Amino acid sequence: MAWKWYDATLVKTEEINPDVRRFWLKTEEEVPFEPGQFVTMDLPISEKRLKRWRSYSIASKTDDPMLEFCIVKLEGGAGTKFLFEDFKIGDQLKFKGPSGTFVAPQNPDFDIVMICTGTGVAPFRPMIYDLLESQKTKQSIHLIFGTRTEAGILYREEFESLAKAYPNFQYSVALSRQEHWDGPKGYVHPIYLEHYGEKRTDIKFYICGWSKMIDETVANLFAKLKYDRSQIIYELYG
Ligand SMILES: Cc1cc2nc3c(=O)[nH]c(=O)nc-3n(C[C@H](O)[C@H](O)[C@H](O)COP(=O)(O)OP(=O)(O)OC[C@H]3O[C@@H](n4cnc5c(N)ncnc54)[C@H](O)[C@@H]3O)c2cc1C
Numbered sequence: 001m002a003w004k005w006y007d008a009t010l011v012k013t014e015e016i017n018p019d020v021r022r023f024w025l026k027t028e029e030e031v032p033f034e035p036g037q038f039v040t041m042d043l044p045i046s047e048k049r050l051k052r053w054r055s056y057s058i059a060s061k062t063d064d065p066m067l068e069f070c071i072v073k074l075e076g077g078a079g080t081k082f083l084f085e086d087f088k089i090g091d092q093l094k095f096k097g098p099s100g101t102f103v104a105p106q107n108p109d110f111d112i113v114m115i116c117t118g119t120g121v122a123p124f125r126p127m128i129y130d131l132l133e134s135q136k137t138k139q140s141i142h143l144i145f146g147t148r149t150e151a152g153i154l155y156r157e158e159f160e161s162l163a164k165a166y167p168n169f170q171y172s173v174a175l176s177r178q179e180h181w182d183g184p185k186g187y188v189h190p191i192y193l194e195h196y197g198e199k200r201t202d203i204k205f206y207i208c209g210w211s212k213m214i215d216e217t218v219a220n221l222f223a224k225l226k227y228d229r230s231q232i233i234y235e236l237y238g
Pocket residue numbers: 038054055056057058069070071072073074075076077078079080081119120122123210235236237238
């Protein structure tokens with residue numbers, strides 16, 4: 001789909017926890033997008049055009065009436081300051097998009113492992129709904145989500161419900177700094193190393209988030225477990 005500029009109005013926000021906020025933007029025109037794509041917002045944070053641009057994955061389903069974004073506060077970030085302090089309900093901004101090739105595969109004949117930390121889960125939300133509900137895939141989908149504490153688990157109820165409703169959807173949460181937690185403690189890495197430590201050709205890994213986690217995951221899958229480069233697909237946030 002070709003990208004273009006859209007005018008959008010902020011209609012709703014919700015604080016998931018003190019660090020992460022959901023933003024719902026409404027556009028006059030429909031924004032057709034593929035699940036997993038992002039838009040680039042032109043934020044009023046600099047005189048220079050290129051310094052104003054920040055990209056955010058679309059976290060809403062393709063048929064939702066508004067676009068949703070799930071954004072983390074980054075200490076000292078210029079975009080963060082604008083979005084979390086200055087951007088109010090009724091305010092407008094422009095964004096261009098949708099962009100990106102990190103999208104849900106069509107009729108996959110392979111199993112899918114999605115690995116993310118924090119707001120890296122954003123593109124996976126529409127991808128998972130698309131794969132399970134629209135494409136009705138029977139392939140296995142395993143979402144592996146990592147964060148520090150229980151309060152940082154994003155869209156938890158939704159993913160837990162999907163895991164109950166769809167036997168082919170598995171949801172694992174790794175918490176690195178939570179004292180009492182029944183699930184896996186630590187980072188995301190031991191989870192996929194345990195489940196997929198034996199190389200398979202009928203599987204693809206989708207990874208989304210910040211560079212440290214992505215670098216470590218790619219090194220594990222590619223260098224350690226010898227998965228083929230074509231089986232590892234990622235979206236780097238920064
Ligand atoms: C394709 C794409 C999709 C994205 N989607 C999302 C999304 O859905 N949700 C979301 O929350 N973010 C997303 N991002 C990240 C987002 O675009 C911004 O980079 C982020 O919000 C920080 O912008 P800022 O203006 O607040 O910080 P900036 O002013 O750009 O940066 C402030 C400082 O923080 C440093 N910094 C950058 N990353 C980190 C980090 N992880 N930890 C510590 N310091 C850091 C920078 O080097 C800089 O010095 C996405 C990025 C890309 C490329």
